[in-house]
Amino acid sequence: MTAQQMSSFASHDTGTLYLVPTPIGNLDDMTFRAVKTLKTVDLIAAEDTRNTQKLLNHFEIETKQISFHEHNTQARIPELLARLEQGESIAQVSDAGMPSISDPGKELVKAAIEAGIPVVPLPGANAALTALIASGIEPQPFMFYGFLPRKASEQKAALTALAEEPQAVIFYESPYRVAKTLTTIRDIFGERQAVLARELTKKFEEFIRGSLSELIDYASAGARGEFVIIVAPGEKKAKAPSDVPVATQVQTRIDAGARPNDAIKAVAKENGLKRQQVYNAFHGIQEES
Structure with a gap:
């Protein structure tokens, strides 16, 4: 083509x-x-x-x-x-x-x-960008999602796929579902900072900033207007150490076609180790105490 x-x-x-x-x-x-x-x-x-x-x-x-x-x-x-x-x-x-x-x-x-x-x-x-630049949440990078699926199972599946995204996520929601949607987001994303923007550019424009739990309390009290929801990225979680020896992890990557140095670097990053530690383990070099 x-x-x-x-x-x-x-x-x-x-x-x-x-x-x-x-x-x-x-x-x-x-x-x-x-x-x-x-x-x-x-x-x-x-x-x-x-x-x-x-x-x-x-x-x-x-x-x-x-x-x-x-x-x-x-x-x-x-x-x-x-x-x-x-x-x-x-x-x-x-x-x-x-x-x-x-x-x-x-x-x-x-x-x-x-x-x-x-x-x-x-x-x-554009409502999403208008809300984002005044949200106080780091604006770059960001992901615009729009309206989540209404069916509960589809909504949870969509949010689960977004939970590990390393950027702000922007949703649209109606006043009738905003409290329920925020609750589902918190259940899947965990507690995070977020912003509700309502009635953008209108007389009663308002930004509600706080934790997802605080926003749920606000929305549950009978919020009105069309909403933009902006959820901050979650904190990066350290990966649990693998039970597989790092030397074996390196060899597996090499067997799959990776160059030794690239394999060592990747395994070091995944395990939160220094490159030299993985190099020594792979080559059977005893580290000095």
Whole structure:
């Protein structure tokens, strides 16, 4: 497979798919470019046309809309692609924030790319990053997960896989499940520092910082609003020493194709030993007391 190159701003025979972020609360966060794009495209593909119409009315945008949400994605894509291929430009928006980020969008983007149609992303509001930079938790590296599965067994499996990740993890959650979700996170991750960000960019924006247990107490009291949960990385745990002699561990790696020096270095790191100790053990060199 060869790499596919496409300049978003080069001349082309098709229309363009614009990915336009919308405010996550405060309408003043709408960018000039976003307003201009929504005014000049031929069509707006909206997650909820009723919700988007309020935004369009506020900015005096008269562009026509078409619904594009998780329940009609497959039926809509051929229609939208046909219009793009005929030269129309389409702006895709979700109810709030970035299209595709915990919202519809990725399927249309993939289909447009496969059809050779330019895709132009606009920068703008995003709840996860907005919360992260004000959280007080080390922002790099981080992992954005979004909404966890609702089914208890699937949620626990997802969290178990994330428990050892050496970075902050960002989740989205509704007010109806936030206390239960925080409890499950604590049960699997253990006690950690975390942050709840609620009603971002709105009048009652709030950050609640503390341990997971403290956040559970807060959420259990009847929290309102849409939440971003940011969980700090766990402390690195020292590995339990292996019952297998280090000389045997080195030989096993060598038998698998590793070079002796690389095998010695890896075993030393895994066992929390100095390289010279492992070298001496492997070569049967008696250490001086």
